[in-house]
Amino acid sequence: xxxxxxxxxxxxxxxxxxxxxxxxxxxxxxxxxxxxxxxxxxxxxxxxxxxxxxxxxxxxxxxxxxxxxxxxxxxxxxxxxxxxxxxxxxxxxxxxxxxxxxxxxxxxxxxxxxxxxxxxxxxxxxxxxxxxxxxxxxxxxxxxxxxxxxxxxxxxxxxxxxxxxxxxxxxxxxxxxxxxxxxxxxxxxxxxxxxxxxxxxxxxxxxxxxxxxxxxxxxxxxxxxxxxxxxxxxxxxxxxxxxxxxxxxxxxxxxxxxxxxxxxxxxxxxxxxxxxxxxxxxxxxxxxxxxxxxxxxxxxxxxxxxxxxxxxxxxxxxxxxxxxxxxxxxxxxxxxxxxxxxxxxxxxxxxxxxxxxxxxxxxxxxxxxxxxxxxxxxxxxxxxxxxxxxxxxxxxxxxxxxxxxxxxxxxxxxxxxxxxxxxxxxxxxxxxxxxxxxxxxxxxxxxxxxxxxxxxxxxxxxxxxxxxxxxxxxxxxxxxxxxxxxxxxxxxxxxxxxxxxxxxxxxxxxxxxxxxxxxxxxxxxxxxxxx
Amino acid sequence: xxxxxxxxxxxxxxxxxxxxxxxxxxxxxxxxxxxxxxxxxxxxxxxxxxxxxxxxxxxxxxxxxxxxxxxxxxxxxxxxxxxxxxxxxxxxxxxxxxxxxxxxxxxxxxxxxxxxxxxxxxxxxxxxxxxxxxxxxxxxxxxxxxxxxxxxxxxxxxxxxxxxxxxxxxxxxxxxxxxxxxxxxxxxxxxxxxxxxxxxxxxxxxxxxxxxxxxxxxxxxxxxxxxxxxxxxxxxxxxxxxxxxxxxxxxxxxxxxxxxxxxxxxxxxxxx
Ligand SMILES: [Cu+2]
Numbered sequence: 001x002x003x004x005x006x007x008x009x010x011x012x013x014x015x016x017x018x019x020x021x022x023x024x025x026x027x028x029x030x031x032x033x034x035x036x037x038x039x040x041x042x043x044x045x046x047x048x049x050x051x052x053x054x055x056x057x058x059x060x061x062x063x064x065x066x067x068x069x070x071x072x073x074x075x076x077x078x079x080x081x082x083x084x085x086x087x088x089x090x091x092x093x094x095x096x097x098x099x100x101x102x103x104x105x106x107x108x109x110x111x112x113x114x115x116x117x118x119x120x121x122x123x124x125x126x127x128x129x130x131x132x133x134x135x136x137x138x139x140x141x142x143x144x145x146x147x148x149x150x151x152x153x154x155x156x157x158x159x160x161x162x163x164x165x166x167x168x169x170x171x172x173x174x175x176x177x178x179x180x181x182x183x184x185x186x187x188x189x190x191x192x193x194x195x196x197x198x199x200x201x202x203x204x205x206x207x208x209x210x211x212x213x214x215x216x217x218x219x220x221x222x223x224x225x226x227x228x229x230x231x232x233x234x235x236x237x238x239x240x241x242x243x244x245x246x247x248x249x250x251x252x253x254x255x256x257x258x259x260x261x262x263x264x265x266x267x268x269x270x271x272x273x274x275x276x277x278x279x280x281x282x283x284x285x286x287x288x289x290x291x292x293x294x295x296x297x298x299x300x301x302x303x304x305x306x307x308x309x310x311x312x313x314x315x316x317x318x319x320x321x322x323x324x325x326x327x328x329x330x331x332x333x334x335x336x337x338x339x340x341x342x343x344x345x346x347x348x349x350x351x352x353x354x355x356x357x358x359x360x361x362x363x364x365x366x367x368x369x370x371x372x373x374x375x376x377x378x379x380x381x382x383x384x385x386x387x388x389x390x391x392x393x394x395x396x397x398x399x400x401x402x403x404x405x406x407x408x409x410x411x412x413x414x415x416x417x418x419x420x421x422x423x424x425x426x427x428x429x430x431x432x433x434x435x436x437x438x439x440x441x442x443x444x445x446x447x448x449x450x451x452x453x454x455x456x457x458x459x460x461x462x463x464x465x466x467x468x469x470x471x472x473x474x475x476x477x478x479x480x481x482x483x484x485x486x487x488x489x490x491x492x493x494x495x496x497x498x499x500x501x502x503x504x505x506x507x508x509x510x511x512x513x514x515x516x517x518x519x520x521x522x523x524x525x526x527x528x529x530x531x
Numbered sequence: 532x533x534x535x536x537x538x539x540x541x542x543x544x545x546x547x548x549x550x551x552x553x554x555x556x557x558x559x560x561x562x563x564x565x566x567x568x569x570x571x572x573x574x575x576x577x578x579x580x581x582x583x584x585x586x587x588x589x590x591x592x593x594x595x596x597x598x599x600x601x602x603x604x605x606x607x608x609x610x611x612x613x614x615x616x617x618x619x620x621x622x623x624x625x626x627x628x629x630x631x632x633x634x635x636x637x638x639x640x641x642x643x644x645x646x647x648x649x650x651x652x653x654x655x656x657x658x659x660x661x662x663x664x665x666x667x668x669x670x671x672x673x674x675x676x677x678x679x680x681x682x683x684x685x686x687x688x689x690x691x692x693x694x695x696x697x698x699x700x701x702x703x704x705x706x707x708x709x710x711x712x713x714x715x716x717x718x719x720x721x722x723x724x725x726x727x728x729x730x731x732x733x734x735x736x737x738x739x740x741x742x743x744x745x746x747x748x749x750x751x752x753x754x755x756x757x758x759x760x761x762x763x764x765x766x767x768x769x770x771x772x773x774x775x776x777x778x779x780x781x782x783x784x785x786x787x788x789x790x791x792x793x794x795x796x797x798x799x800x801x802x803x
Contacts (some may be wrong), residue, residue, distance in 0.1 A: 328626045349597065
């Protein structure tokens with residue numbers, strides 16, 4: 001493997017021909033530079049965050065009070081479906097890939113990603129995929145309205161958008177798989193001499209495991225949607241009961257993808273948090289090895305819990321028991337992680353710059369999402385929670401103050417490395433407090449709504465749910481508007497500001513802090529030596 | 532954290548009418564199973580609260596004491612095998628302790644032997660059809676006209692002025708009190724789900740499948756639920772209403788239902 005490392009390093013030099021640099025749009029279209037591609041991924045995901053967020057605000061506007069005031073029920077369902085698809089595949093996943101592109105080569109001391117041209121390709125597929133997906137809003141029948149889970153038979157009632165949806169999902173899958181291959185090859189083959197696997201930063205570890213999850217499950221999703229396609233157009237009956245097919249089989253296949261997908265969206269977040277907390281606690285990460293093993297255990301368990309998403313579909317008692325036990329088991333490695341982070345802060349000398357604030361909020365709020373997850377594992381209680389707003393509260397807690405807070409924390413943490421300037425700390429703190437207050441105002445009342453009996457994915461509700469829905473709507477607008485401040489802070493930081501040092505923070509650990517800020521276009525042409 | 536505590540404290544207060552606004556907690560319901568489910572829900576809730584007090588308390592103490600502005604020196608320890616074993620094992624023990632009562636309730640839920648009455652519920656976009664299999668009674672149950680008029684986009688009708696907005700149907704399911712009622716669920720088109728919070732029942736209605744649930748309601752009354760699986764544009768508008776009657780009243784209603792709906796082919800109750 002050492003030999004290949006050398007070959008790869010020589011080979012990588014070929015891409016670093018310092019011939020005439022492309023300018024303008026061509027620079028971005030044809031770039032093979034991991035930093036450029038990382039930037040494009042991050043900007044793309046930020047744009048998608050606002051597109052998906054605008055859809056969320058359509059939803060919250062309609063739900064502000066009982067009665068249908070603004071949209072038709074079918075359009076409401078389109079918004080629910082598109083909001084989920086865009087946030088999952090367009091915002092959260094590309095944001096993590098963007099961070100991986102920027103940071104993994106810097107963290108392992110590699111000059112670039114292992115497969116730079118494929119890297120370019122895997123990014124540029126995404127705007128095409130989401131162009132197709134968003135175009136469905138304008139075709140006869142409107143956008144997909146059957147939920148992001150695409151359950152048949154309902155999804156087969158989609159209009160002209162149906163083949164576009166399937167094609168877009170295929171493209172997203174291809175992009176993810178190529179990105180994952182690139183990350184695995186980079187991590188396994190291009191580490192600097194001395195960087196053994198158990199010396200890798202946790203962000204690199206969590207991404208390595210995430211990349212394997214992606215390769216394992218994206219083809220499963222592709223298979224499931226292809227069967228939908230042939231059911232619709234070629235007369236097959238994979239999922240059509242009338243032809244001897246089985247609509248529940250789709251759910252099994254979908255969630256065999258879908259549950260690991262949940263961890264695809266949270267493991268890199270764990271990695272980011274594991275980088276930030278030690279830096280601002282001025283103390284090494286507690287239990288590095290158990291963090292790695294916990295991540296691997298979570299990834300393994302994610303393959304054997306899928307049916308907890310479908311307890312109400314009906315399954316034998318033994319099946320229910322099995323999936324209840326495995327689901328509860330996930331709480332153990334997840335608990336280890338939370339305890340290790342707390343132990344890292346314990347007896348540290350903490351300061352609370354914006355990245356640390358978001359990381360600490362992550363600890364508290366992600367844990368609340370973990371608690372509701374534990375409650376959902378209890379099958380008899382799940383019969384009450386399932387498909388209610390309690391579930392909506394649960395997964396938004398793990399995805400918004402979970403995954404998205406970690407992404408925001410990572411952006412603040414590494415932004416000075418990317419731009420060479422410090423962001424405005426006062427505005428960053430303001431952004432943190434606004435975001436944290438509004439995120440709770442939006443999602444906490446949803447627990448109550450679900451327990452009181454409000455089903456999810458309904459455009460209108462009985463009057464007893466009015467009060468908490470209004471609170472959630474107010475919170476959602478506050479949350480959405482607060483993110484404009486985030487954009488402003490990033491723009492301001494990109495344009496100028498206090499010069500950032502190479503280290504940026506006080507004695508941070510990691511190779512990324514050994515290169516100047518902003519990180520030059522080409523780094524580690526000579527591999528650093530890790531002791 | 533404070534929100535969590537406040538919510539927990541409020542949840543402790545005796546709750547008033549089940550349909551009061553600002554409702555915070557799951558209802559206990561009117562069956563032995565629903566009370567067991569409520570008990571499990573509260574048990575796991577308090578377990579989570581206890582863990583929260585410990586974990587959040589630990590982190591808050593650290594956040595207050597171990598900050599650089601207090602002039603502390605950072606310690607440099609990075610692992611403790613003993614601590615790591617403890618916080619792997621203790622959660623595992625708690626989980627096993629939770630799994631046992633949950634499994635017991637699951638076994639009770641699955642015991643669907645010897646029903647007193649069997650009703651087959653077939654879901655349609657967007658209404659329910661109920662067939663009393665041994666009585667030759669069959670009817671459709673659709674959203675009440677008052678709600679249906681008010682829920683049109685821009686109808687101008689204030690939902691607050693509609694009694695049981697979106698939770699009323701034209702024809703109620705009628706069952707006797709204290710009888711073990713089995714409901715067979717299937718669908719004629721897409722997936723739906725039959726959710727009755729007061730009975731702690733939620734089960735999908737799936738084309739090509741017959742799913743089974745049962746309940747034994749212990750208090751007469753009118754109980755309301757909704758379709759809980761996205762089923763198209765009017766998913767929010769296909770409620771479920773079950774009326775639990777004393778045996779005499781039930782017998783009288785059944786006779787009336789036989790007169791009205793007692794045909795071989797179910798009649799469309801509404802105008803669809
Ligand atoms: Cu339905």
